[in-house]
Amino acid sequence: MTPLIEFRGVGMRYAPPLRRPVTALDDVWLDVHAGEVLGIAGPNGAGKSTLISILLGYLRPSSGVVAIDGQEPRTYIQRNGIGYLSELIDVDPRWTVREALTRFATLGGVLDAQIPLRSHQLMEKLGLGDLADRKFKHLSKGNKQRLGLAQAMLREERVLILDEPTHGLDPLWLMRFRGIVAELRRPGRAILIASHNLEELERLCDRVAILDRGRVSRVVEVTRVLPQTAESLWRITVARGAEQLAHVFPEAEDLGRGDWAVYAATLDALNAGLAALIARGVLIAGVAPAQSALELEFHDAVTEVA
Ligand SMILES: Nc1ncnc2c1ncn2[C@@H]1O[C@H](COP(=O)(O)OP(=O)(O)OP(=O)(O)O)[C@@H](O)[C@H]1O
Structure with a gap:
């Protein structure tokens, strides 16, 4: 065409x-x-x-x-x-x-x-x-x-x-x-x-x-499919039980206001981690890629000018 x-x-x-x-x-x-x-x-x-x-x-x-x-x-x-x-x-x-x-x-x-x-x-x-x-x-x-x-x-x-x-x-x-x-x-x-x-x-x-x-x-x-990179950074919003995070995601980083950045190599690993958190009584209010697929592509595509 x-x-x-x-x-x-x-x-x-x-x-x-x-x-x-x-x-x-x-x-x-x-x-x-x-x-x-x-x-x-x-x-x-x-x-x-x-x-x-x-x-x-x-x-x-x-x-x-x-x-x-x-x-x-x-x-x-x-x-x-x-x-x-x-x-x-x-x-x-x-x-x-x-x-x-x-x-x-x-x-x-x-x-x-x-x-x-x-x-x-x-x-x-x-x-x-x-x-x-x-x-x-x-x-x-x-x-x-x-x-x-x-x-x-x-x-x-x-x-x-x-x-x-x-x-x-x-x-x-x-x-x-x-x-x-x-x-x-x-x-x-x-x-x-x-x-x-x-x-x-x-x-x-x-x-x-x-x-x-x-x-x-x-x-x-552009697809709405979540990124499946080898190592993905996710933002999870925790309403209750944030002190449990380090047990499941040792490198969890506090972003403030209940948001945490966590690494999970695959979607399966992320879900397993979330299940473990829920089992520990953590109340999760939201999960999203810390950066959208397009943002990741943008950062890779655009070379910083010194
Ligand atoms: N009339 C012009 N004369 C000389 N240089 C120009 C002229 N217009 C744009 N440029 C230069 O051309 C390059 C591209 O500019 P352009 O305005 O197309 O970029 P842009 O992606 O739209 O930028 P922005 O996001 O800031 O609007 C820049 O280096 C700019 O300084």
Whole structure:
């Protein structure tokens, strides 16, 4: 199956006047298929924004080829449009939420007759209904982010790019956002999410590309299967009987607030240890990997810069 988005040996070198050139992307190969949600992670300066700018047609790569549905990004976007949530949405501070959405819809080519209903639906979905007449300058950061999401969803584009989409969202909207992304999934659509929040990416994406200093260091298939490494670190939360821990897990480390870090080589060993603790009267309130599988991959993939 041909990917909907293709990066083929893409390089990007900035050459700012009077400053040393910077290689922001170096030989990037990446495919995103229709129906897929792909995460982009990487430390500061890894090249995430540059990659997105190239995909949006704002920048032309210095080398290699980027194609959306087999076309050069600008050509594809002129013909089909693209859903895009920028890291920080910025509009005329005097516009109300309704005005902003209407203008975005007009610019995006939504038919005039469909704009009121479409705007209304999205304002309701994103909890902006009561804020429809509030000016942009009076919106909180989270409200602005939800307005940004609404504008990115105005049209049923096949490509959706979300740059730090959960920035500023409160815990309630963070949870709702997962449902929104699930709803946005379509067999014919590719969704790209750039974020520093690995936990979010792990929940939302099928695969996560980890960028490090301009290169795709690795692409991680995200599964909800717990890591089965030779030696795994687990966080267990103990409601009662913590003094028993050292008998079963001699290297248990107190993380505070009832949380303990314990090593167990396998899931079987972990379960045997938990059973032994329960037999000793320990009341366990929670068990989770101390680091998620994606966090472990991220730390392995990203080399520390001295
Ligand atoms: N316009 C520019 N001119 C010169 N160098 C630039 C320019 N834009 C980005 N860079 C450099 O390119 C590299 C990649 O930057 P980019 O903004 O793409 O990274 P990022 O992964 O999005 O970082 P962050 O997580 O901090 O937003 C960095 O070294 C950055 O300093």
